[in-house]
Amino acid sequence: MTPSKTATPAVDEPPALLRDDLGWLCSKTLTAYRVAAEPAVEDIAGGMRGYLVLAAAASGCANNQLELAQRLGVDRSVMVGLLDTLEHAGLVARTPNPTDRRERAIALTPAGRKRLTEIQARLQRASEHVLAPLSARQRDIFLNALHTIVANLGRIDPRTLCP
Amino acid sequence: MTPSKTATPAVDEPPALLRDDLGWLCSKTLTAYRVAAEPAVEDIAGGMRGYLVLAAAASGCANNQLELAQRLGVDRSVMVGLLDTLEHAGLVARTPNPTDRRERAIALTPAGRKRLTEIQARLQRASEHVLAPLSARQRDIFLNALHTIVANLGRIDPRTLCP
DNA sequence: TCCGATCATCTGTCCAACCGACGATCTGTG
DNA sequence: CACAGATCGTCGGTTGGACAGATGATCGGA
Numbered sequence: 001m002t003p004s005k006t007a008t009p010a011v012d013e014p015p016a017l018l019r020d021d022l023g024w025l026c027s028k029t030l031t032a033y034r035v036a037a038e039p040a041v042e043d044i045a046g047g048m049r050g051y052l053v054l055a056a057a058a059s060g061c062a063n064n065q066l067e068l069a070q071r072l073g074v075d076r077s078v079m080v081g082l083l084d085t086l087e088h089a090g091l092v093a094r095t096p097n098p099t100d101r102r103e104r105a106i107a108l109t110p111a112g113r114k115r116l117t118e119i120q121a122r123l124q125r126a127s128e129h130v131l132a133p134l135s136a137r138q139r140d141i142f143l144n145a146l147h148t149i150v151a152n153l154g155r156i157d158p159r160t161l162c163p
Numbered sequence: 164m165t166p167s168k169t170a171t172p173a174v175d176e177p178p179a180l181l182r183d184d185l186g187w188l189c190s191k192t193l194t195a196y197r198v199a200a201e202p203a204v205e206d207i208a209g210g211m212r213g214y215l216v217l218a219a220a221a222s223g224c225a226n227n228q229l230e231l232a233q234r235l236g237v238d239r240s241v242m243v244g245l246l247d248t249l250e251h252a253g254l255v256a257r258t259p260n261p262t263d264r265r266e267r268a269i270a271l272t273p274a275g276r277k278r279l280t281e282i283q284a285r286l287q288r289a290s291e292h293v294l295a296p297l298s299a300r301q302r303d304i305f306l307n308a309l310h311t312i313v314a315n316l317g318r319i320d321p322r323t324l325c326p
Numbered sequence: 327t328c329c330g331a332t333c334a335t336c337t338g339t340c341c342a343a344c345c346g347a348c349g350a351t352c353t354g355t356g
Numbered sequence: 357c358a359c360a361g362a363t364c365g366t367c368g369g370t371t372g373g374a375c376a377g378a379t380g381a382t383c384g385g386a
Contacts, residue, residue: 059178
Protein backbone atom coordinates (compact mmCIF):
# COMPACT_ATOMS: atom_id res chain seq x y z
CA MET A 1 0.00 0.00 0.00
CA THR A 2 2.86 2.29 -0.67
CA PRO A 3 1.73 5.47 -2.40
CA SER A 4 1.68 4.83 -6.10
CA LYS A 5 3.34 8.13 -6.91
CA THR A 6 6.78 8.37 -5.37
CA ALA A 7 8.09 10.78 -7.94
CA THR A 8 7.93 13.57 -5.37
CA PRO A 9 9.64 12.83 -2.06
CA ALA A 10 7.45 11.94 0.89
CA VAL A 11 5.86 14.79 2.78
CA ASP A 12 7.49 13.86 6.06
CA GLU A 13 10.98 14.11 4.66
CA PRO A 14 12.53 17.36 5.82
CA PRO A 15 13.67 19.97 3.31
CA ALA A 16 17.39 19.60 2.69
CA LEU A 17 18.26 23.09 3.84
CA LEU A 18 16.59 22.56 7.21
CA ARG A 19 18.33 19.29 8.00
CA ASP A 20 20.91 21.04 10.17
CA ASP A 21 18.67 23.81 11.50
CA LEU A 22 18.57 23.63 15.28
CA GLY A 23 15.19 25.30 15.46
CA TRP A 24 13.68 22.94 12.94
CA LEU A 25 15.10 19.86 14.65
CA CYS A 26 13.95 20.97 18.09
CA SER A 27 10.56 21.91 16.78
CA LYS A 28 9.99 18.57 15.09
CA THR A 29 11.21 16.68 18.14
CA LEU A 30 9.01 18.68 20.48
CA THR A 31 5.99 18.23 18.27
CA ALA A 32 6.56 14.49 18.17
CA TYR A 33 6.90 14.43 21.94
CA ARG A 34 3.68 16.35 22.37
CA VAL A 35 1.86 13.93 20.11
CA ALA A 36 3.28 10.97 22.00
CA ALA A 37 2.54 12.59 25.36
CA GLU A 38 -0.94 13.79 24.55
CA PRO A 39 -2.76 10.59 25.64
CA ALA A 40 -0.71 10.64 28.86
CA VAL A 41 -2.10 14.01 29.94
CA GLU A 42 -5.46 14.14 28.21
CA ASP A 43 -7.35 13.01 31.30
CA ILE A 44 -5.76 15.53 33.63
CA ALA A 45 -7.24 18.96 34.22
CA GLY A 46 -5.35 21.48 32.13
CA GLY A 47 -3.55 18.88 30.03
CA MET A 48 0.21 19.29 29.76
CA ARG A 49 -0.02 22.62 31.57
CA GLY A 50 -1.69 20.92 34.48
CA TYR A 51 1.10 18.39 34.71
CA LEU A 52 3.69 21.17 34.74
CA VAL A 53 1.89 22.86 37.61
CA LEU A 54 1.79 19.61 39.55
CA ALA A 55 5.47 18.97 38.94
CA ALA A 56 6.42 22.50 39.92
CA ALA A 57 4.31 22.33 43.06
CA ALA A 58 5.91 19.04 44.04
CA SER A 59 9.31 20.64 43.53
CA GLY A 60 8.51 23.42 45.97
CA CYS A 61 8.39 26.06 43.26
CA ALA A 62 4.92 27.31 44.03
CA ASN A 63 5.19 29.67 46.95
CA ASN A 64 2.82 31.99 45.14
CA GLN A 65 0.99 32.00 41.83
CA LEU A 66 3.09 34.67 40.19
CA GLU A 67 6.32 32.80 40.80
CA LEU A 68 4.71 29.67 39.44
CA ALA A 69 3.47 31.43 36.33
CA GLN A 70 6.87 32.96 35.60
CA ARG A 71 8.65 29.67 36.01
CA LEU A 72 6.29 27.90 33.66
CA GLY A 73 6.27 30.77 31.20
CA VAL A 74 2.52 31.39 31.22
CA ASP A 75 0.63 34.58 31.86
CA ARG A 76 -0.43 35.24 35.43
CA SER A 77 -4.06 35.58 34.38
CA VAL A 78 -3.92 32.22 32.65
CA MET A 79 -2.60 30.62 35.81
CA VAL A 80 -5.78 31.63 37.64
CA GLY A 81 -8.02 29.56 35.42
CA LEU A 82 -5.54 26.72 35.31
CA LEU A 83 -5.43 26.51 39.10
CA ASP A 84 -9.20 26.79 39.24
CA THR A 85 -9.45 23.67 37.11
CA LEU A 86 -6.84 21.77 39.08
CA GLU A 87 -8.34 22.78 42.40
CA HIS A 88 -11.81 21.82 41.24
CA ALA A 89 -10.42 18.42 40.25
CA GLY A 90 -9.03 18.04 43.77
CA LEU A 91 -5.40 17.83 42.69
CA VAL A 92 -4.05 21.00 44.28
CA ALA A 93 -5.12 23.41 47.02
CA ARG A 94 -4.59 27.13 47.35
CA THR A 95 -3.14 27.55 50.83
CA PRO A 96 -3.03 31.15 52.06
CA ASN A 97 0.36 32.22 53.30
CA PRO A 98 -0.04 33.12 57.00
CA THR A 99 2.80 35.66 56.94
CA ASP A 100 1.62 37.37 53.74
CA ARG A 101 -2.06 36.98 53.14
CA ARG A 102 -1.78 38.24 49.58
CA GLU A 103 0.05 35.12 48.51
CA ARG A 104 -1.46 31.71 47.89
CA ALA A 105 0.94 28.82 47.94
CA ILE A 106 -0.02 25.87 45.74
CA ALA A 107 0.03 22.58 47.60
CA LEU A 108 -0.51 19.13 46.15
CA THR A 109 -3.32 17.09 47.60
CA PRO A 110 -2.69 13.37 48.15
CA ALA A 111 -4.74 12.75 45.00
CA GLY A 112 -2.60 15.24 43.13
CA ARG A 113 0.60 13.60 44.28
CA LYS A 114 -0.68 10.21 43.19
CA ARG A 115 -1.80 11.55 39.82
CA LEU A 116 1.57 13.18 39.31
CA THR A 117 3.49 9.93 39.75
CA GLU A 118 1.13 8.18 37.35
CA ILE A 119 1.60 10.81 34.68
CA GLN A 120 5.36 10.89 35.19
CA ALA A 121 5.50 7.19 34.42
CA ARG A 122 3.41 7.63 31.30
CA LEU A 123 5.45 10.59 30.13
CA GLN A 124 8.61 8.61 30.68
CA ARG A 125 7.33 6.10 28.16
CA ALA A 126 6.45 8.85 25.72
CA SER A 127 9.94 10.20 26.07
CA GLU A 128 11.51 6.80 25.44
CA HIS A 129 9.25 6.51 22.45
CA VAL A 130 10.74 9.61 20.86
CA LEU A 131 14.27 8.65 21.85
CA ALA A 132 13.82 5.10 20.57
CA PRO A 133 16.23 5.41 17.62
CA LEU A 134 19.03 6.21 20.07
CA SER A 135 20.92 3.61 22.05
CA ALA A 136 20.81 3.79 25.84
CA ARG A 137 24.27 5.32 25.88
CA GLN A 138 23.36 7.84 23.18
CA ARG A 139 20.26 8.80 25.10
CA ASP A 140 22.29 9.55 28.20
CA ILE A 141 24.68 11.72 26.26
CA PHE A 142 21.86 13.48 24.45
CA LEU A 143 19.87 14.24 27.57
CA ASN A 144 23.02 15.39 29.35
CA ALA A 145 23.74 17.81 26.52
CA LEU A 146 20.18 19.11 26.63
CA HIS A 147 20.46 19.51 30.36
CA THR A 148 23.71 21.45 29.97
CA ILE A 149 22.15 23.75 27.41
CA VAL A 150 19.10 24.51 29.52
CA ALA A 151 21.17 25.01 32.66
CA ASN A 152 23.25 27.66 30.93
CA LEU A 153 20.45 29.51 29.16
CA GLY A 154 20.33 32.25 31.75
CA ARG A 155 23.99 32.99 31.32
CA ILE A 156 24.00 33.80 27.61
CA ASP A 157 25.24 37.18 26.55
CA PRO A 158 22.74 38.89 24.26
CA ARG A 159 25.43 41.22 22.95
CA THR A 160 26.94 38.43 20.91
CA LEU A 161 23.77 38.28 18.88
CA CYS A 162 23.49 41.70 17.23
CA PRO A 163 26.96 43.23 16.88
CA MET B 164 16.28 48.48 41.73
CA THR B 165 17.37 44.90 42.28
CA PRO B 166 14.79 42.89 44.15
CA SER B 167 15.72 42.99 47.80
CA LYS B 168 14.45 39.47 48.51
CA THR B 169 16.64 36.69 47.12
CA ALA B 170 15.60 34.20 49.74
CA THR B 171 13.57 32.21 47.20
CA PRO B 172 15.54 30.56 44.38
CA ALA B 173 15.81 32.40 41.09
CA VAL B 174 12.84 32.22 38.78
CA ASP B 175 14.84 30.85 35.90
CA GLU B 176 15.93 27.76 37.81
CA PRO B 177 13.90 24.81 36.61
CA PRO B 178 11.70 22.85 38.99
CA ALA B 179 13.55 19.77 40.16
CA LEU B 180 10.98 17.32 38.85
CA LEU B 181 11.24 18.71 35.33
CA ARG B 182 14.99 18.58 35.11
CA ASP B 183 14.88 15.28 33.20
CA ASP B 184 11.65 15.90 31.31
CA LEU B 185 12.32 15.72 27.59
CA GLY B 186 9.40 17.98 26.76
CA TRP B 187 10.50 20.59 29.23
CA LEU B 188 14.10 20.54 28.03
CA CYS B 189 13.13 20.74 24.37
CA SER B 190 10.65 23.47 25.07
CA LYS B 191 13.14 25.63 26.96
CA THR B 192 15.80 25.07 24.31
CA LEU B 193 13.43 25.93 21.50
CA THR B 194 12.21 29.04 23.27
CA ALA B 195 15.78 30.18 23.80
CA TYR B 196 16.54 29.55 20.16
CA ARG B 197 13.52 31.53 19.07
CA VAL B 198 14.57 34.44 21.24
CA ALA B 199 18.09 34.30 19.87
CA ALA B 200 16.83 33.93 16.30
CA GLU B 201 14.16 36.60 16.48
CA PRO B 202 16.40 39.51 15.44
CA ALA B 203 17.70 37.38 12.56
CA VAL B 204 14.27 37.02 11.00
CA GLU B 205 12.45 40.11 12.22
CA ASP B 206 13.10 42.01 8.99
CA ILE B 207 11.87 39.26 6.70
CA ALA B 208 8.27 39.00 5.60
CA GLY B 209 6.54 36.38 7.72
CA GLY B 210 9.33 36.14 10.27
CA MET B 211 10.54 32.64 11.07
CA ARG B 212 7.73 31.20 8.96
CA GLY B 213 8.94 33.18 5.98
CA TYR B 214 12.43 31.78 6.39
CA LEU B 215 11.08 28.25 6.48
CA VAL B 216 9.21 28.82 3.25
CA LEU B 217 12.33 30.20 1.61
CA ALA B 218 14.42 27.25 2.79
CA ALA B 219 11.83 24.75 1.65
CA ALA B 220 11.52 26.42 -1.73
CA ALA B 221 15.29 26.38 -2.18
CA SER B 222 15.26 22.68 -1.32
CA GLY B 223 12.79 21.94 -4.09
CA CYS B 224 10.00 21.12 -1.66
CA ALA B 225 7.49 23.60 -3.02
CA ASN B 226 5.93 22.04 -6.08
CA ASN B 227 2.58 23.27 -4.82
CA GLN B 228 1.29 25.18 -1.83
CA LEU B 229 -0.42 22.27 -0.15
CA GLU B 230 2.74 20.19 -0.13
CA LEU B 231 4.62 23.15 1.26
CA ALA B 232 2.08 23.73 4.00
CA GLN B 233 2.08 20.08 5.06
CA ARG B 234 5.85 19.94 5.19
CA LEU B 235 6.07 23.02 7.34
CA GLY B 236 3.16 21.97 9.52
CA VAL B 237 1.00 25.03 8.92
CA ASP B 238 -2.57 25.22 7.75
CA ARG B 239 -3.10 25.54 4.02
CA SER B 240 -5.12 28.72 4.49
CA VAL B 241 -2.31 30.26 6.51
CA MET B 242 0.12 29.51 3.70
CA VAL B 243 -1.90 31.74 1.38
CA GLY B 244 -1.33 34.89 3.40
CA LEU B 245 2.25 33.94 4.10
CA LEU B 246 3.02 33.58 0.41
CA ASP B 247 1.16 36.81 -0.30
CA THR B 248 3.53 38.63 2.04
CA LEU B 249 6.64 36.97 0.63
CA GLU B 250 5.56 37.56 -2.95
CA HIS B 251 4.74 41.20 -2.22
CA ALA B 252 8.23 41.55 -0.74
CA GLY B 253 9.68 40.18 -3.96
CA LEU B 254 11.27 37.12 -2.37
CA VAL B 255 9.25 34.37 -4.03
CA ALA B 256 7.04 33.99 -7.08
CA ARG B 257 4.00 31.83 -7.66
CA THR B 258 4.72 30.05 -10.92
CA PRO B 259 1.74 28.24 -12.43
CA ASN B 260 2.43 24.64 -13.26
CA PRO B 261 1.91 24.23 -17.04
CA THR B 262 0.88 20.59 -16.78
CA ASP B 263 -1.58 21.17 -13.92
CA ARG B 264 -2.94 24.66 -13.80
CA ARG B 265 -4.40 24.17 -10.35
CA GLU B 266 -0.95 24.03 -8.81
CA ARG B 267 1.34 26.97 -8.14
CA ALA B 268 4.97 26.10 -7.60
CA ILE B 269 6.86 28.48 -5.31
CA ALA B 270 10.09 29.73 -6.84
CA LEU B 271 12.73 31.88 -5.19
CA THR B 272 13.55 35.16 -6.86
CA PRO B 273 17.22 36.22 -6.96
CA ALA B 274 16.44 38.60 -4.11
CA GLY B 275 14.86 35.75 -2.18
CA ARG B 276 17.87 33.52 -2.70
CA LYS B 277 20.18 36.27 -1.50
CA ARG B 278 18.01 36.97 1.52
CA LEU B 279 17.94 33.28 2.38
CA THR B 280 21.73 32.98 2.52
CA GLU B 281 21.92 36.09 4.71
CA ILE B 282 19.40 34.72 7.15
CA GLN B 283 21.02 31.31 7.21
CA ALA B 284 24.27 32.88 8.30
CA ARG B 285 22.51 34.84 11.03
CA LEU B 286 20.57 31.80 12.22
CA GLN B 287 23.78 29.81 12.32
CA ARG B 288 25.09 32.31 14.84
CA ALA B 289 21.89 32.11 16.87
CA SER B 290 22.25 28.34 16.92
CA GLU B 291 25.85 28.52 18.08
CA HIS B 292 24.68 30.94 20.71
CA VAL B 293 22.32 28.39 22.21
CA LEU B 294 24.83 25.57 21.84
CA ALA B 295 27.62 27.66 23.38
CA PRO B 296 27.91 25.64 26.61
CA LEU B 297 28.78 22.57 24.53
CA SER B 298 32.19 21.85 23.11
CA ALA B 299 32.55 21.51 19.36
CA ARG B 300 32.67 17.75 19.68
CA GLN B 301 29.64 17.69 21.98
CA ARG B 302 27.74 19.87 19.52
CA ASP B 303 28.39 17.42 16.71
CA ILE B 304 27.21 14.51 18.79
CA PHE B 305 24.16 16.41 19.98
CA LEU B 306 23.09 17.55 16.53
CA ASN B 307 23.70 14.08 15.14
CA ALA B 308 21.43 12.63 17.81
CA LEU B 309 18.74 15.21 17.06
CA HIS B 310 19.08 14.43 13.40
CA THR B 311 18.69 10.72 14.06
CA ILE B 312 15.58 11.31 16.16
CA VAL B 313 13.91 13.50 13.54
CA ALA B 314 14.82 11.15 10.71
CA ASN B 315 13.08 8.27 12.50
CA LEU B 316 9.98 10.11 13.65
CA GLY B 317 7.86 8.74 10.84
CA ARG B 318 8.76 5.20 11.72
CA ILE B 319 7.52 5.16 15.31
CA ASP B 320 4.91 2.62 16.25
CA PRO B 321 1.95 4.27 17.95
CA ARG B 322 0.85 0.95 19.43
CA THR B 323 3.66 1.09 21.95
CA LEU B 324 2.05 4.16 23.47
CA CYS B 325 -1.35 3.01 24.69
CA PRO B 326 -1.26 -0.72 25.37
C1' DT C 327 -1.20 56.83 59.68
C1' DC C 328 -0.67 57.23 54.85
C1' DC C 329 1.23 56.15 50.30
C1' DG C 330 3.23 53.28 46.97
C1' DA C 331 3.98 48.49 45.70
C1' DT C 332 2.62 43.69 45.25
C1' DC C 333 -0.57 39.67 44.71
C1' DA C 334 -4.59 37.45 42.84
C1' DT C 335 -8.44 38.18 40.04
C1' DC C 336 -11.47 39.89 36.43
C1' DT C 337 -12.56 41.91 32.02
C1' DG C 338 -12.12 43.27 27.30
C1' DT C 339 -9.45 43.17 23.18
C1' DC C 340 -6.93 41.10 19.66
C1' DC C 341 -4.55 37.73 16.94
C1' DA C 342 -3.84 33.44 14.83
C1' DA C 343 -5.35 28.79 14.05
C1' DC C 344 -9.03 25.82 12.56
C1' DC C 345 -13.13 24.47 9.70
C1' DG C 346 -16.18 24.59 5.89
C1' DA C 347 -17.45 26.45 1.34
C1' DC C 348 -16.52 27.84 -3.44
C1' DG C 349 -14.61 28.30 -8.19
C1' DA C 350 -11.20 26.44 -11.27
C1' DT C 351 -9.10 22.47 -12.84
C1' DC C 352 -7.73 17.59 -13.43
C1' DT C 353 -8.79 12.50 -13.91
C1' DG C 354 -11.34 8.49 -14.72
C1' DT C 355 -15.62 6.20 -16.63
C1' DG C 356 -19.32 5.49 -19.55
C1' DC D 357 -17.35 13.56 -25.73
C1' DA D 358 -20.09 14.29 -21.39
C1' DC D 359 -20.17 13.76 -16.76
C1' DA D 360 -19.02 12.81 -11.82
C1' DG D 361 -15.75 12.91 -8.25
C1' DA D 362 -11.45 14.59 -6.47
C1' DT D 363 -7.84 18.15 -5.87
C1' DC D 364 -5.79 22.88 -5.50
C1' DG D 365 -5.85 27.60 -4.12
C1' DT D 366 -8.62 31.02 -1.94
C1' DC D 367 -11.95 33.24 1.09
C1' DG D 368 -14.87 33.94 5.17
C1' DG D 369 -16.59 32.94 9.81
C1' DT D 370 -15.82 31.08 14.24
C1' DT D 371 -13.24 30.08 18.31
C1' DG D 372 -9.69 29.60 21.58
C1' DG D 373 -5.98 31.46 24.02
C1' DA D 374 -2.66 35.18 24.90
C1' DC D 375 -2.03 39.86 26.40
C1' DA D 376 -2.80 44.44 28.72
C1' DG D 377 -5.19 47.23 31.95
C1' DA D 378 -8.18 47.91 36.02
C1' DT D 379 -9.63 46.50 40.78
C1' DG D 380 -9.72 45.00 45.66
C1' DA D 381 -6.99 43.16 49.38
C1' DT D 382 -2.75 43.34 51.68
C1' DC D 383 2.06 44.50 52.85
C1' DG D 384 6.10 47.58 53.80
C1' DG D 385 8.24 51.77 54.68
C1' DA D 386 8.21 57.04 55.51
